[in-house]
Amino acid sequence: MGSGRLSLVVGLAVAALLLAATGSGEAELRHAGKFEVQKANTVGVLFLGRERGYRIALSMPNERIAIFYAIRAEKAEGSDGLSFSYSAYVARNLGNLGHGVVRARFGSMGRVSLRFRPGGLVRKRDPQPGCEGAAETTEYGRFAGHLSFHGEGNYFHVSSAGGRAALDHEPRLRCEKGQAEEPSPRSLRRYVTPVPLSADDESIALLYAFTHSHGRYIGITAAHPEGSPPGAVVQLAVVEPRRGMVIGHGVYLEGPPGTLLTSQPGAHPATATLAPPAPFYGKASYSEESRAWTGNLGISSAGLNLPLIGPDFRVHLCVVNPLRDRDGCEFFTREPPPDERPASLGRALR
Amino acid sequence: MRMRWAVAALALIALLCVPGGAGAKAGHGGPPAEQWIDVALEGSNGYAIHISVNPRRHLILQVSKEGFSAEYMTRDLLAEADRIKARLLGLGTISVRFHPHGPVRHPLLPGCGRKKRPAVQPGVVRGTIRFVGEREYTQVKVGEAEAAIEEPTGWLCRYGVRFEPKPRQRDWVSKFSTVGVGTYLLARKYRPGVFEDGQVIFLAETGEAFDRDSDRPPLTIFRHISVPAPVSTFRDAHPEHLILAPPPPFSGTGTLARTPESVFTWEGDLSVQFPGLDPIPLAGPGFGPEYCLRGSGCVRQDVDG
Numbered sequence: 001m002g003s004g005r006l007s008l009v010v011g012l013a014v015a016a017l018l019l020a021a022t023g024s025g026e027a028e029l030r031h032a033g034k035f036e037v038q039k040a041n042t043v044g045v046l047f048l049g050r051e052r053g054y055r056i057a058l059s060m061p062n063e064r065i066a067i068f069y070a071i072r073a074e075k076a077e078g079s080d081g082l083s084f085s086y087s088a089y090v091a092r093n094l095g096n097l098g099h100g101v102v103r104a105r106f107g108s109m110g111r112v113s114l115r116f117r118p119g120g121l122v123r124k125r126d127p128q129p130g131c132e133g134a135a136e137t138t139e140y141g142r143f144a145g146h147l148s149f150h151g152e153g154n155y156f157h158v159s160s161a162g163g164r165a166a167l168d169h170e171p172r173l174r175c176e177k178g179q180a181e182e183p184s185p186r187s188l189r190r191y192v193t194p195v196p197l198s199a200d201d202e203s204i205a206l207l208y209a210f211t212h213s214h215g216r217y218i219g220i221t222a223a224h225p226e227g228s229p230p231g232a233v234v235q236l237a238v239v240e241p242r243r244g245m246v247i248g249h250g251v252y253l254e255g256p257p258g259t260l261l262t263s264q265p266g267a268h269p270a271t272a273t274l275a276p277p278a279p280f281y282g283k284a285s286y287s288e289e290s291r292a293w294t295g296n297l298g299i300s301s302a303g304l305n306l307p308l309i310g311p312d313f314r315v316h317l318c319v320v321n322p323l324r325d326r327d328g329c330e331f332f333t334r335e336p337p338p339d340e341r342p343a344s345l346g347r348a349l350r
Numbered sequence: 351m352r353m354r355w356a357v358a359a360l361a362l363i364a365l366l367c368v369p370g371g372a373g374a375k376a377g378h379g380g381p382p383a384e385q386w387i388d389v390a391l392e393g394s395n396g397y398a399i400h401i402s403v404n405p406r407r408h409l410i411l412q413v414s415k416e417g418f419s420a421e422y423m424t425r426d427l428l429a430e431a432d433r434i435k436a437r438l439l440g441l442g443t444i445s446v447r448f449h450p451h452g453p454v455r456h457p458l459l460p461g462c463g464r465k466k467r468p469a470v471q472p473g474v475v476r477g478t479i480r481f482v483g484e485r486e487y488t489q490v491k492v493g494e495a496e497a498a499i500e501e502p503t504g505w506l507c508r509y510g511v512r513f514e515p516k517p518r519q520r521d522w523v524s525k526f527s528t529v530g531v532g533t534y535l536l537a538r539k540y541r542p543g544v545f546e547d548g549q550v551i552f553l554a555e556t557g558e559a560f561d562r563d564s565d566r567p568p569l570t571i572f573r574h575i576s577v578p579a580p581v582s583t584f585r586d587a588h589p590e591h592l593i594l595a596p597p598p599p600f601s602g603t604g605t606l607a608r609t610p611e612s613v614f615t616w617e618g619d620l621s622v623q624f625p626g627l628d629p630i631p632l633a634g635p636g637f638g639p640e641y642c643l644r645g646s647g648c649v650r651q652d653v654d655g
Contacts, residue, residue: 205612224612227650231611261610264590319612323589323646 038173038180046165063097066104077277081254091245110149130179134171155302192248211312216240222260230257234276265321389497393488417576439569446477462507469501484626528637547578552596554622604633614651
């Protein structure tokens with residue numbers, strides 16, 4: 001995996017931020033026969049540059065929400081693969097984004113009080129296919145006012161609102177049924193909760209360990225896609241509420257050989273060992289016989305320092321033969337609750 | 351695979367040179383773009399040798415015996431339809447002229463119908479034909495040989511080429527293939543009774559290409575071996591584990607196994623020996639395996655590089 005792919009994923013991450021910034025916001029679908037209504041919305045984004053390897057941005061996916069993002073991509077330790085980590089801090093926007101105002105408190109981590117200053121450049125875009133209405137208008141400019149935020153342990157700190165910004169005004173649209181954007185969630189938690197991997201038809205070995213206690217969700221997956229070289233894709237998601245805000249942390253990395261070892265398909269008791277590289281440390285073992293998730297696995301990363309082992313963890317292990325199980329690994333017979341979903345990188349940012 | 355495709359592409363280019371029109375009579379007076387020359391020879395050690403030159407002046411010298419064949423492909427240095435002049439990079443030279451003998455014939459070929467009959471002018475070539483296979487596995491040196499100039503009506507209706515029937519594609523039940531640098535191995539297990547002499551066919555191919563330089567024309571050598579074998583040589587009762595132990599000219603065994611990393615490895619001492627060459631390994635880290643079960647799909651493993 002070369003630097004080209006690294007750049008690609010960084011680009012995708014930025015694109016994900018932009019998607020979050022230009023999402024449907026508070027669109028609410030009103031089904032009326034063959035048509036539905038996508039409500040008007042305003043979204044905004046402020047790029048705050050890079051600090052200690054993290055790209056920082058403030059995103060307003062709709063008028064009610066403000067999210068600080070910190071995203072970092074680098075080469076994974078011990079392999080040619082990629083390592084990608086992100087943090088998202090979500091709070092309510094108490095300002096009127098329609099008028100360019102953002103006011104939000106992120107507990108002890110920071111606050112913003114900003115007003116958008118248009119720079120003069122305006123772009124208009126026709127409604128998406130299947131919808132009709134006025135053009136969407138994007139104003140480019142800057143935010144002025146107060147902004148201060150620091151990550152846990154001060155792993156990044158921003159105190160200036162300087163940076164490129166954009167405000168996107170999406171008018172009310174009349175859309176063919178199924179063409180309107182999905183409405184944004186009301187719960188803060190949903191903005192950092194990963195979407196499910198309930199049907200993974202590429203992995204022939206998949207391990208999922210998770211725990212959910214005191215409102216905090218920790219989920220880690222390790223997957224080996226069919227035909228790929230030795231190694232495994234490891235994803236971690238941590239979601240926890242704080243007073244007035246919700247914090248989400250995620251890690252994606254392409255681990256080297258030895259990251260995930262399992263028993264053969266059909267073997268009982270099924271066993272697995274997970275030993276991902278940094279920012280993880282240690283390793284964990286699972287046995288179907290005892291249902292125990294043991295070892296010293298943990299993660300030590302900026303903003304995230306915690307063990308990933310313990311009796312509270314529940315574990316799913318799936319090892320299939322692709323000639324017998326063409327659908328690959330599937331943990332869930334129905335969609336799991338949002339907090340019990342394995343981590344998935346891109347959608348987590350939306 | 352890359353080498354195999356390169357060789358296949360060369361063969362295809364050669365085959366595509368066959369014209370569609372059948373207006374001209376076969377013989378040395380016809381337009382050169384319409385005709386093939388075929389020369390049949392007997393090499394030493396029981397090998398049959400067949401030389402053919404297509405209308406684009408690509409020359410193929412094919413050596414065959416039982417399930418083995420080797421094709422040495424180069425360019426005919428002359429443009430005339432009734433003459434051949436070629437050098438085979440240290441393996442021999444060909445410099446002959448065609449002399450017709452007897453009337454033009456229109457043989458009926460299997461599957462080609464009466465309207466697709468080619469025009470074949472029998473005769474002899476005279477001059478020099480000298481070929482010595484690698485490490486002298488076969489050789490021939492003659493001043494005259496039976497030959498024909500043929501005007502085919504389609505690329506499948508060539509009198510000078512024998513298309514041998516193969517077991518039908520739909521009759522295999524499982525198969526394994528692997529590709530290394532310049533080598534290819536295919537093993538197919540068939541339903542019982544599809545063909546005689548066993549239930550499995552092992553096929554190995556290898557290709558070498560020597561580029562043209564200022565002193566010599568290009569030469570491509572394509573070797574192929576196909577042998578039937580009993581079902582015991584293809585052991586795949588467990589889809590996570592396969593063992594191939596083909597008969598000579600193969601030797602050793604190859605094993606496909608799933609590791610705790612869920613990677614499918616293809617390892618062992620399996621090799622194939624083509625006449626005149628050292629044994630060529632057919633298993634190891636550089637080989638990307640693919641195993642298929644009819645109706646279930648395939649397992650494929652990528653290899654680095």
